[in-house]
Amino acid sequence: MPQDVASLSDTRDEKLAELLHFGPIIPVITIDRLEDGVPLARALIAGGLRLLEITLRTPAAIDAAAAIIAEVPEAIVGIGTVLTPDDLERAQTLGARFALSPGATPALLEAATRSVIPFIPGIATPSELMEALAYGFKTVKFFPAAASGGIPALKALAGPFPQARFCPTGGIDEKNAKDWLALPNVIAVGGSWICPSSEISAGAWDQITNRTRQTISSLSQNSGPR
Numbered sequence: 427m428p429q430d431v432a433s434l435s436d437t438r439d440e441k442l443a444e445l446l447h448f449g450p451i452i453p454v455i456t457i458d459r460l461e462d463g464v465p466l467a468r469a470l471i472a473g474g475l476r477l478l479e480i481t482l483r484t485p486a487a488i489d490a491a492a493a494i495i496a497e498v499p500e501a502i503v504g505i506g507t508v509l510t511p512d513d514l515e516r517a518q519t520l521g522a523r524f525a526l527s528p529g530a531t532p533a534l535l536e537a538a539t540r541s542v543i544p545f546i547p548g549i550a551t552p553s554e555l556m557e558a559l560a561y562g563f564k565t566v567k568f569f570p571a572a573a574s575g576g577i578p579a580l581k582a583l584a585g586p587f588p589q590a591r592f593c594p595t596g597g598i599d600e601k602n603a604k605d606w607l608a609l610p611n612v613i614a615v616g617g618s619w620i621c622p623s624s625e626i627s628a629g630a631w632d633q634i635t636n637r638t639r640q641t642i643s644s645l646s647q648n649s650g651p652r
């Protein structure tokens with residue numbers, strides 16, 4: 427690792443902490459039709475969520491993210507499903523505020539240490555977490571969260587890794603989000619349940635806004651102090 431990585435990662439962690447303060451839920455968004463991006467972002471923002479993860483899973487993703495950045499200034503757009511250094515570069519060039527990956531190859535971690543965009547690598551095991559920490563990434567995505575041991579796994583990781591902060595995704599929904607968020611080492615949760623593809627393709631923006639609003643309200647009613 428280069429000498430300057432430690433100071434870079436501190437800055438990145440501060441930036442990430444500031445951004446994730448706008449959570450604690452990050453919708454994981456897959457856009458099939460470019461024209462759905464802006465109304466979807468507006469629907470989520472109307473419901474109270476500003477952090478958005480646009481996944482690089484469809485040909486429309488980059489253009490949709492660009493349209494949201496240009497037309498919806500309240501949106502804090504992150505790019506997800508970043509699998510390669512090129513994907514990370516695309517996210518940064520686009521003007522995304524942060525980037526996330528379901529995993530963390532050495533090539534991606536290396537590129538991310540040299541990049542200024544705040545990056546959240548994905549981990550599912552202690553060794554993967556140790557690798558991310560070694561590169562200076564203390565805030566990581568825990569993916570696939572439910573399938574990788576769920577809440578007991580994150581509780582267990584808190585012992586040896588008190589410095590790590592997690593954003594679990596994969597199997598989070600309105601029924602269990604508050605249980606995940608109650609863990610002291612969970613900084614935010616992500617998931618696609620907030621904006622299901624069936625509702626996006628139907629243009630059911632009000633439904634998405636209502637679910638978002640209800641989810642946020644149930645979190646504030648039921649969650650204890652974090």
Ligand code: 3PG
Nearest residue numbers: 454595596597617618619
């Ligand atoms: C992700 O990339 O974070 C996941 O695909 C989200 O998982 P979910 O669809 O189970 O919410």
